[in-house]
Amino acid sequence: MHVESYKKLLLLSLIQISEGAPPTLDNTPLLTRNLPKDLSATIRYKLETACPTYQTLYNVFVARIDSQFEELILSREVEFAGDKNLGLLQIIAKAYREPLRLKLIQLSDTYLTLKVADVAEKPENVAAVEGIIFDMITDGLMHAKIDSKQKIISFIESAQDSGDQYVDVVSELEIQNKRIVTLAQEV
Numbered sequence: 013m014h015v016e017s018y019k020k021l022l023l024l025s026l027i028q029i030s031e032g033a034p035p036t037l038d039n040t041p042l043l044t045r046n047l048p049k050d051l052s053a054t055i056r057y058k059l060e061t062a063c064p065t066y067q068t069l070y071n072v073f074v075a076r077i078d079s080q081f082e083e084l085i086l087s088r089e090v091e092f093a094g095d096k097n098l099g100l101l102q103i104i105a106k107a108y109r110e111p112l113r114l115k116l117i118q119l120s121d122t123y124l125t126l127k128v129a130d131v132a133e134k135p136e137n138v139a140a141v142e143g144i145i146f147d148m149i150t151d152g153l154m155h156a157k158i159d160s161k162q163k164i165i166s167f168i169e170s171a172q173d174s175g176d177q178y179v180d181v182v183s184e185l186e187i188q189n190k191r192i193v194t195l196a197q198e199v
Contacts, residue, residue: 016095018059022066023100026073030107065091073108078132078140081108112144113153120154120167128163138163 060067065088072080085105092101112131119126132141145165148154157166
């Protein structure tokens with residue numbers, strides 16, 4: 013029962029961090045501050061070693077290691093579901109990805125092309141960022157193409173906007189062609 017409570021404490025601490033609580037205060041981890049002060053060192057050690065997956069999730073979340081975070085969620089989803097913590101995990105995953113999603117939307121308004129490595133803060137995060145971009149494209153939150161070989165994102169306008177612009181350009185070209193033909197006939 014204590015271990016299950018500790019797992020929930022870890023997850024709730026991550027939610028608290030995602031809402032703006034600093035992960036450390038006076039070099040004391042947020043998680044340690046949430047444990048009772050009169051808890052014996054032996055029990056504290058047992059709790060911390062009893063759930064390594066949750067401990068790793070906490071450390072990866074605080075360190076913002078995107079690739080490990082995504083891999084841990086995917087590889088241990090059955091364990092989280094078995095512990096009945098999948099709902100909390102989904103809240104944490106959404107909170108973890110939200111700053112990057114907002115950053116990508118802002119960048120799509122500014123740039124036409126961008127290297128994925130420029131978006132990822134660390135080189136090991138490139139694959140995770142690519143996955144988030146792909147999810148945003150499939151969800152319709154962003155219109156872009158990903159060049160997997162060169163690791164480049166090409167932002168495009170929405171299909172409707174670009175279609176309307178295409179029609180306008182074709183119409184303008186037809187008008188210009190008619191003027192040229194008319195001028196050629198006059199000469």
